[in-house]
Amino acid sequence: MTRWGMVIDLDKCFACQSCTAACRMENNTPVAGPDQAERERTILWNEVLPFEEGEYPNVTLTFIPRPCQHCDNPPCVKVCPVQATYIDEEGIVLVDYNRCIGCRFCTVACPYQVRYFNWYAPEWPEELKEHLNPDPEVAPRPKGVVEKCTFCVQRRRKAREQAEAEGRPFNPTDFIPACVQTCTGKARYFGDLDDPNSLVAKLAKSPRAFRLQEEMGTEPKVYYLKQG
Amino acid sequence: MMDRTYQESELERTVLSPLRQTSPQFWLAMAVLGAVFLWGAVMLVRQWILGLGVTGLNRPVYWGIYLANFVFFIGISHAGTLISAILRVTQAEWRRPITRIAEAITFFALILGLLQIWIDMGRPERVFYPLIYGRFQSPFLWDFTCIGVYLLSSTLYLYLPMIPDLARMRDHMTDAPAWRRRLYTLLALGWHGSHEQHRRLEKAISIMAILIIPIAVSVHTVVSWIFGMTMQPMWHSTIMGPYFVVGAIFSGIAMLFIFMTIIRRAWHLEKWIGPKQYNYLGILLLVMSAFWAYFTLSEYLTTGYGSIIHEQEVLHAKLSEEYAPWFWAMLICNFVIPFAILVWRKGRTPTGTFIAALAIAVGMWIERFTIVAPSLTRPSLGFEKVLYAPTITEVAITAGSVAFFAILFLLFFKIFPAISVWEVEEGEAIEVVHRQAEALARQKAILTGS
Amino acid sequence: MGFWIVNTPGIGSLIVLTVGLSVFAAYVYMVRWIQTAPPDPVEIRAPQTAGEPEPNGTGGES
Numbered sequence: 001m002t003r004w005g006m007v008i009d010l011d012k013c014f015a016c017q018s019c020t021a022a023c024r025m026e027n028n029t030p031v032a033g034p035d036q037a038e039r040e041r042t043i044l045w046n047e048v049l050p051f052e053e054g055e056y057p058n059v060t061l062t063f064i065p066r067p068c069q070h071c072d073n074p075p076c077v078k079v080c081p082v083q084a085t086y087i088d089e090e091g092i093v094l095v096d097y098n099r100c101i102g103c104r105f106c107t108v109a110c111p112y113q114v115r116y117f118n119w120y121a122p123e124w125p126e127e128l129k130e131h132l133n134p135d136p137e138v139a140p141r142p143k144g145v146v147e148k149c150t151f152c153v154q155r156r157r158k159a160r161e162q163a164e165a166e167g168r169p170f171n172p173t174d175f176i177p178a179c180v181q182t183c184t185g186k187a188r189y190f191g192d193l194d195d196p197n198s199l200v201a202k203l204a205k206s207p208r209a210f211r212l213q214e215e216m217g218t219e220p221k222v223y224y225l226k227q228g
Numbered sequence: 229m230m231d232r233t234y235q236e237s238e239l240e241r242t243v244l245s246p247l248r249q250t251s252p253q254f255w256l257a258m259a260v261l262g263a264v265f266l267w268g269a270v271m272l273v274r275q276w277i278l279g280l281g282v283t284g285l286n287r288p289v290y291w292g293i294y295l296a297n298f299v300f301f302i303g304i305s306h307a308g309t310l311i312s313a314i315l316r317v318t319q320a321e322w323r324r325p326i327t328r329i330a331e332a333i334t335f336f337a338l339i340l341g342l343l344q345i346w347i348d349m350g351r352p353e354r355v356f357y358p359l360i361y362g363r364f365q366s367p368f369l370w371d372f373t374c375i376g377v378y379l380l381s382s383t384l385y386l387y388l389p390m391i392p393d394l395a396r397m398r399d400h401m402t403d404a405p406a407w408r409r410r411l412y413t414l415l416a417l418g419w420h421g422s423h424e425q426h427r428r429l430e431k432a433i434s435i436m437a438i439l440i441i442p443i444a445v446s447v448h449t450v451v452s453w454i455f456g457m458t459m460q461p462m463w464h465s466t467i468m469g470p471y472f473v474v475g476a477i478f479s480g481i482a483m484l485f486i487f488m489t490i491i492r493r494a495w496h497l498e499k500w501i502g503p504k505q506y507n508y509l510g511i512l513l514l515v516m517s518a519f520w521a522y523f524t525l526s527e528y529l530t531t532g533y534g535s536i537i538h539e540q541e542v543l544h545a546k547l548s549e550e551y552a553p554w555f556w557a558m559l560i561c562n563f564v565i566p567f568a569i570l571v572w573r574k575g576r577t578p579t580g581t582f583i584a585a586l587a588i589a590v591g592m593w594i595e596r597f598t599i600v601a602p603s604l605t606r607p608s609l610g611f612e613k614v615l616y617a618p619t620i621t622e623v624a625i626t627a628g629s630v631a632f633f634a635i636l637f638l639l640f641f642k643i644f645p646a647i648s649v650w651e652v653e654e655g656e657a658i659e660v661v662h663r664q665a666e667a668l669a670r671q672k673a674i675l676t677g678s
Numbered sequence: 679m680g681f682w683i684v685n686t687p688g689i690g691s692l693i694v695l696t697v698g699l700s701v702f703a704a705y706v707y708m709v710r711w712i713q714t715a716p717p718d719p720v721e722i723r724a725p726q727t728a729g730e731p732e733p734n735g736t737g738g739e740s
Contacts, residue, residue: 036281039284039286040286040287040288040289040614041281041286041287042287049609049612051610075458075459078365078366078457079365079366079367079368079457079458080363080366081357081358081362081363081366081368081369082357082358082360082361082362082363082366083361083363084361099354099357099361100350100351100354101349101350101351101354101355101357101358102280102349102350102351102354103345103348103349103350103368104290104291104348104350105366105367105368105454107287107288107290108288108290108291108458108460108604109457109458109459109460111459111460111607111608111609112609113287113288113607113609116287117280117287117290117350118279118350119279119280119281119285120278120279120281121279143279143281143350144279144280144349144350144351145350145351146350212609213608213609216459216608
């Protein structure tokens with residue numbers, strides 16, 4: 001069974017945020033606008049987080065791109081009262097928008113704040129509307145439900161369909177999420193963590209590899225390679 | 229066919245008079261409360277139409293005032309059970325005139341508490357999904373189980389001791405409007421008050437009084453576990469369950485003081501709800517205040533003495549940063565003011581306890597708020613510090629909820645007697661018998677010449 | 679192994695409803711038990727008002 005995972009090399013990342021932009025276009029996350037952005041209401045499935053350390057003049061700023069960590073032991077799934085959020089057989093944590101009751105228990109349970117809530121009905125300016133991704137799987141979410149990074153499951157589905165049409169078995173290298181595809185510094189790697197020969201599995205074992213808040217026991221499947 | 233020779237006792241006359249006539253002040257109070265309620269209702273409809281964006285919530289402060297209200301209302305629902313049940317079990321005679329008021333607070337506070345969860349939902353139309361797709365691993369399901377059982381139990385616990393009074397009203401309140409007489413007849417269940425029936429009723433009440441104590445404890449424990457089961461700094465703590473239960477009983481007694489004093493004044497029940505109740509219940513409130521302070525100290529000292537970064541940040545938010553005014557106001561309201569008043573015998577008067585209880589009601593709401601919000605503003609990932617400022621919508625809905633609670637409570641006591649007449653009479657009879665027994669014993673002592 | 683009990687959607691609802699309904703049934707039974715208590719022997723009773731469940735005094739299943 002495939003166990004999808006991601007590795008992000010912080011040495012190669014220069015915080016250009018093209019992953020954030022690509023994710024938005026691929027997954028149809030709505031435009032919040034300056035007013036809502038100021039109120040911390042933006043929906044960015046793949047945010048680049050700044051970590052400031054030290055005091056002026058000795059300051060270091062680290063940027064960490066943060067998609068959903070797709071934990072093997074996800075706290076969000078545990079607390080959902082209606083199983084609107086669940087982990088699929090390949091380890092991807094997903095949300096059923098038709099089931100979600102909008103209680104936001106998962107959003108407070110997630111120690112990575114990767115889950116976003118639709119405060120209002122989603123809106124786009126006219127010019128952007130025609131560029132929405134037509135894939136029904138990423139159709140704009142209604143107001144009042146939670147959404148988050150899915151490792152681009154719609155791309156996985158398409159790759160599977162194509163492999164089937166071509167009459168060959170589906171290969172974990174057949175698809176990559178939009179953020180990996182677009183990454184300017186080629187800092188992101190994506191693949192099957194259960195396949196010991198895959199690049200992600202090897203990089204995950206690197207001495208530079210770490211995961212966010214490992215002490216929480218959430219077993220994230222997103223690995224980072226330390227800077228420097 | 230009605231017994232025309234029936235003479236109402238002074239107790240009956242006083243207790244039933246608010247059910248017969250309504251003062252202009254009552255209508256004025258109703259109008260004000262109704263207006264506040266309407267304001268909240270309009271804002272709630274607006275929130276449903278536009279979305280939860282009309283609140284001050286954001287990422288990562290996904291929960292705010294509505295959750296604080298939820299914990300607060302479920303907390304004050306402990307007024308009825310814990311007080312009425314514990315006092316019944318321990319045979320405290322002075323409980324008799326105040327148990328019904330306490331039990332009514334429980335019933336309506338529970339309804340308001342459940343309402344807060346619904347108000348907080350992003351998809352209110354899916355409110356029944358937990359009853360279709362419910363997953364028991366989620367602490368929400370534990371809450372539905374415990375609160376459901378508690379609601380059923382406290383409804384019965386309010387109803388059972390009311391049956392003899394309902395029968396009395398069915399038989400003697402011939403001047404009441406027809407719909408109310410039908411209501412009394414229906415609810416009196418054909419009560420005829422035979423010895424056997426009385427025995428069964430008393431037995432049922434005793435069973436419920438004992439049963440409801442663990443149920444009430446379970447309710448506020450699982451409410452705390454909504455927070456305790458997440459890994460948020462200062463939520464993920466084993467003290468949460470007991471701390472919430474202590475706070476619940478504490479705020480419940482305070483709420484009982486507030487409503488008992490209002491009803492006593494408005495319904496003219498001074499003769500029955502008197503110094504004894506205020507003194508004894510005041511001592512109980514004082515003890516709970518000390519308990520609460522002890523739990524608070526345990527929690528904050530343990531957190532502060534350690535050096536876990538994420539917890540320190542939340543602690544500082546409460547002690548010295550933007551939540552400091554709330555935190556210190558909470559300490560003053562919940563400990564300093566009540567302690568300063570209640571520790572004196574002269575402070576445990578209706579006025580003194582009313583002031584202390586008002587301070588505690590405010591302080592306990594702040595306590596709930598400073599548990600819910602600060603932890604969320606300092607996420608453990610530590611990339612940012614986010615502020616949360618409630619909007620007018622949240623204020624309106626909170627005010628509307630409180631008004632709704634008061635409306636339900638006051639209307640209830642316009643239809644049903646605020647004092648359990650038969651229980652107070654029973655208490656008076658017991659006292660008479662006691663006195664007679666004492667006199668008899670004295671006589672006997674004289675006769676045997678000791 | 680027992681994880682499915684807490685994890686399956688619907689089982690939780692079943693638990694809530696089972697607990698709630700059985701408690702409700704028990705309480706209804708309790709109220710009925712009070713309601714069907716036999717009246718005192720007839721000679722010392724005043725005329726009955728309406729709503730009496732059983733005319734004779736044999737009711738009550740204690």
